[in-house]
Amino acid sequence: MASLNEPLIGVPGGRAKLQTPALVIDLDAFERNLAAMVAHAKRVGIGLRPHAKTHKSAEIARRQIAAGANGICCAKLGEAEALAAQGIDSILLTSPVVTDAGIARLMTLNARIGELIVVTDNAIVAARLDAAAQAAGTVLKVLVDIDPGMSRTGIRAALAPALVAQVAEAGGLAYLGLQCYAGQVQHMESPNERRDASLKALKELGELRDTLAKAGHAPKILSGGGTGTFDIDPDARVLTELQVGSYIFMDKQYNDVWEKPGDRLPFETSLYVQSTVISANRPGLATTDAGLKSFATDAGPPFLKSGAPEGAVYFFFGDEQGGITYPRDGAQLQPGDVVSCVVPHCDPTVNLYDRYHCVRGDTLEAIWSVDGRGRSA
Amino acid sequence: MASLNEPLIGVPGGRAKLQTPALVIDLDAFERNLAAMVAHAKRVGIGLRPHAKTHKSAEIARRQIAAGANGICCAKLGEAEALAAQGIDSILLTSPVVTDAGIARLMTLNARIGELIVVTDNAIVAARLDAAAQAAGTVLKVLVDIDPGMSRTGIRAALAPALVAQVAEAGGLAYLGLQCYAGQVQHMESPNERRDASLKALKELGELRDTLAKAGHAPKILSGGGTGTFDIDPDARVLTELQVGSYIFMDKQYNDVWEKPGDRLPFETSLYVQSTVISANRPGLATTDAGLKSFATDAGPPFLKSGAPEGAVYFFFGDEQGGITYPRDGAQLQPGDVVSCVVPHCDPTVNLYDRYHCVRGDTLEAIWSVDGRGRSA
Numbered sequence: 001m002a003s004l005n006e007p008l009i010g011v012p013g014g015r016a017k018l019q020t021p022a023l024v025i026d027l028d029a030f031e032r033n034l035a036a037m038v039a040h041a042k043r044v045g046i047g048l049r050p051h052a053k054t055h056k057s058a059e060i061a062r063r064q065i066a067a068g069a070n071g072i073c074c075a076k077l078g079e080a081e082a083l084a085a086q087g088i089d090s091i092l093l094t095s096p097v098v099t100d101a102g103i104a105r106l107m108t109l110n111a112r113i114g115e116l117i118v119v120t121d122n123a124i125v126a127a128r129l130d131a132a133a134q135a136a137g138t139v140l141k142v143l144v145d146i147d148p149g150m151s152r153t154g155i156r157a158a159l160a161p162a163l164v165a166q167v168a169e170a171g172g173l174a175y176l177g178l179q180c181y182a183g184q185v186q187h188m189e190s191p192n193e194r195r196d197a198s199l200k201a202l203k204e205l206g207e208l209r210d211t212l213a214k215a216g217h218a219p220k221i222l223s224g225g226g227t228g229t230f231d232i233d234p235d236a237r238v239l240t241e242l243q244v245g246s247y248i249f250m251d252k253q254y255n256d257v258w259e260k261p262g263d264r265l266p267f268e269t270s271l272y273v274q275s276t277v278i279s280a281n282r283p284g285l286a287t288t289d290a291g292l293k294s295f296a297t298d299a300g301p302p303f304l305k306s307g308a309p310e311g312a313v314y315f316f317f318g319d320e321q322g323g324i325t326y327p328r329d330g331a332q333l334q335p336g337d338v339v340s341c342v343v344p345h346c347d348p349t350v351n352l353y354d355r356y357h358c359v360r361g362d363t364l365e366a367i368w369s370v371d372g373r374g375r376s377a
Numbered sequence: 378m379a380s381l382n383e384p385l386i387g388v389p390g391g392r393a394k395l396q397t398p399a400l401v402i403d404l405d406a407f408e409r410n411l412a413a414m415v416a417h418a419k420r421v422g423i424g425l426r427p428h429a430k431t432h433k434s435a436e437i438a439r440r441q442i443a444a445g446a447n448g449i450c451c452a453k454l455g456e457a458e459a460l461a462a463q464g465i466d467s468i469l470l471t472s473p474v475v476t477d478a479g480i481a482r483l484m485t486l487n488a489r490i491g492e493l494i495v496v497t498d499n500a501i502v503a504a505r506l507d508a509a510a511q512a513a514g515t516v517l518k519v520l521v522d523i524d525p526g527m528s529r530t531g532i533r534a535a536l537a538p539a540l541v542a543q544v545a546e547a548g549g550l551a552y553l554g555l556q557c558y559a560g561q562v563q564h565m566e567s568p569n570e571r572r573d574a575s576l577k578a579l580k581e582l583g584e585l586r587d588t589l590a591k592a593g594h595a596p597k598i599l600s601g602g603g604t605g606t607f608d609i610d611p612d613a614r615v616l617t618e619l620q621v622g623s624y625i626f627m628d629k630q631y632n633d634v635w636e637k638p639g640d641r642l643p644f645e646t647s648l649y650v651q652s653t654v655i656s657a658n659r660p661g662l663a664t665t666d667a668g669l670k671s672f673a674t675d676a677g678p679p680f681l682k683s684g685a686p687e688g689a690v691y692f693f694f695g696d697e698q699g700g701i702t703y704p705r706d707g708a709q710l711q712p713g714d715v716v717s718c719v720v721p722h723c724d725p726t727v728n729l730y731d732r733y734h735c736v737r738g739d740t741l742e743a744i745w746s747v748d749g750r751g752r753s754a
Contacts, residue, residue, distance in 0.1 A: 004455075004478075004754060019478050019754045053696060075697040076666070078381075095666070095697055096655045098712040101381070101396050121656055125712055152664050152694050153656040183695055278473045279498055279530040287529050289453070289472070292725040293753050297675045298693065316675065317529050318560055319430060319724045320452040320472055320753070335475040335502055347696045348669045352728070354751055373751075374731055376670050376697070377381060377396045 003355050003367050014364040016338055020276045021290035023353040024340070027360045029270035033248045036266040037230070038067045041242065044234035049073050049092055049223060051245030054347050056372030057356065058086030060248065065090070071115060073243050077105055078375030086371050089114035092223060094179065094243065096145065096153055098125050107136045119145040119179050121155040126167055133172030141174045142167050143221060146208065148182035148201040157208045164217050177219030180205045181243060186228030187257055198229040202236035209238060227254055251346035253299040269342050272305060273349070275322060277337040284328035288339060291321040296348030307339035314341060380732055380744050391741040393715055397653045398667035400730040401717070404737045406647035410625045413643040414607070415444045418619065421611035426450050426469055426600060428622030431724050433749030434733065435463030437625065442467070448492060450620050454482055455752030463748050466491035469600060471556065471620065473522065473530055475502050484513045496522040496556050498532040503544055510549030518551045519544050520598060523585065525559035525578040534585045541594050554596030557582045558620060563605030564634055575606040579613035586615060604631055604644075628723035630676040646719050649682060650726070652699060654714040661705035665716060668698040673725030684716035691718060
């Protein structure tokens with residue numbers, strides 16, 4: 001269905017009139033974030049393959065690719081299919097696909113777009129990928145996924161050479177290199193601990209790279225890293241590209257990681273949930289239209305950015321509503337008042353919405369689709 | 378887009394082959410829950426207006442109405458519009474609508490369906506509803522929303538008679554009665570505390586009812602209650618109907634409320650998220666395809682119902698993945714293995730999915746749309 005807010009595009013002051021809850025991108029901040037990461041990557045000499053699991057948007061992926069990215073990452077097959085359907089032509093699928101039905105869909109997607117790269121961390125699954133590709137008369141590009149120590153996905157480095165050899169020798173697979181994403185490191189709040197942990201994982205990856213090179217399997221691509229380590233990982237000179245995602249939006253969680261003395265973070269918050277007060281019958285308490293269905297809650301409550309009195313704090317007030325507590329003795333919020341919230345965790349919050357409302361100043365400039373919303377299968 | 382799993386409908390053993398993560402309804406349990414609430418309501422002599430914020434599905438709403446409900450509740454205008462578009466003809470919208478754009482949409486919806494009832498807790502908003510209805514040459518049915526003490530929405534009982542009088546005398550509004558939903562009571566784990574708190578709120582509501590009756594404004598409808606108090610509230614003889622929602626699914630949160638000695642709960646779990654193991658490279662640890670984007674997390678992790686070894690525990694393993702820890706010395710999970718999870722909190726979890734996969738035994742019998750998914754505005 002069409003957006004309720006479409007008639008507001010280009011109307012002066014339209015931002016304040018959005019029907020809410022609405023996911024909002026501040027385009028000025030967003031564009032600065034996009035440019036800052038490109039400038040950083042150029043400066044340190046590393047490639048970018050931004051992760052679309054954050055934004056799930058073909059429009060944003062196009063902008064990232066136009067700015068020089070090697071392609072984009074997708075977390076799930078359905079997400080990749082959704083972005084491919086909107087013209088995104090170069091996708092690294094960062095999670096293993098292991099079922100027969102999933103592998104069949106991989107083959108369809110592989111035939112459809114310019115470049116699909118998949119990952120594997122298991123010899124049996126790799127053999128099935130090979131068989132499917134051979135049966136389809138095609139070749140599937142593969143990175144071997146390396147466990148950086150968190151054991152979410154990836155094979156341990158010690159066992160990787162055998163799997164790499166299997167992939168490299170498989171007739172239906174094209175071995176391109178390694179993926180190693182240290183997810184456990186990204187949100188460590190101490191910059192020093194984050195640096196040490198990330199560089200340790202990358203040192204081991206570098207040793208594996210050298211071992212593989214001696215066996216004739218030098219990786220062409222080494223893909224990994226995230227927004228939490230974007231300025232750390234290049235120092236290790238191991239990764240060829242960064243899978244950064246959240247830098248375009250900078251949620252409360254990443255802001256908390258970075259807001260430490262001495263940090264010089266080139267990214268700023270560009271993503272908000274705009275919400276409206278629907279009830280205000282007690283002094284110092286207001287109820288908004290954005291609750292548990294409008295924010296992912298794994299990183300706590302959102303941060304009230306604007307529209308609420310100073311000192312106001314948001315709390316979750318059930319599935320459908322948020323609460324705002326604030327001083328009882330100043331100006332009081334009224335039904336219809338509009339507030340803007342920094343989202344606690346961008347990726348799963350974006351996944352709750354069908355569209356972005358892109359604003360510049362007080363004007364709604366465009367509405368972009370969250371093409372991969374809900375495509376977790 | 379069509380469901381990936383459509384070809385599995387009616388295929389023997391299709392349940393195990395669902396592409397995942399997939400939201401699954403066990404139809405036998407679901408139908409028993411539906412019938413058990415109807416039987417309960419008949420026995421105690423109370424009406425039902427089940428809350429569609431739980432399921433957001435026109436198919437389920439139709440079944441609830443066919444089983445004798447007075448109509449259904451919706452939490453948000455967009456949810457109501459989505460169900461009305463699928464033929465649901467009697468809707469109580471349980472949250473106040475306060476913006477100009479929202480009130481305009483209310484008028485459109487009111488002209489379109491057989492019965493729309495809205496709530497208000499504010500004199501200024503009520504006057505705007507009246508003006509809009511008069512301008513549209515129509516009459517809008519209204520319940521005055523009473524604060525049961527949690528102050529989320531609703532006017533305090535002491536101030537309600539004036540608002541009731543305003544609504545009753547407004548030319549564009551038809552005063553039907555009161556809404557009072559004690560959301561804070563529903564998940565109290567002590568049955569005695571839950572009973573005392575709910576009956577206390579209803580006693581005050583009964584006093585307000587009597588006061589209003591003396592003023593010539595006897596409420597015809599008194600709507601409230603939930604799954605946590607379905608067998609308590611009728612004892613107060615105040616509510617005319619129950620807004621029960623979760624009873625059809627019974628999530629982990631409500632199971633925890635009810636699984637106390639002496640409880641005789643007539644409802645059972647009927648809702649699951651089915652998930653697939655995608656990586657298993659360490660003994661006693663497996664990674665599934667369902668993470669923070671596949672479960673609402675406000676009520677903790679899901680409960681592993683089947684498919685995993687005894688003693689297995691699920692933990693959130695990032696946006697896209699779940700982790701399962703289990704004994705290292707027994708049978709080990711492998712990529713492709715399928716597990717079934719009881720969802721922690723049904724309403725916001727359902728809101729993550731586009732469709733229900735309705736199974737009977739091992740067979741996928743139907744796929745139902747989550748029509749109101751994401752319609753929080």
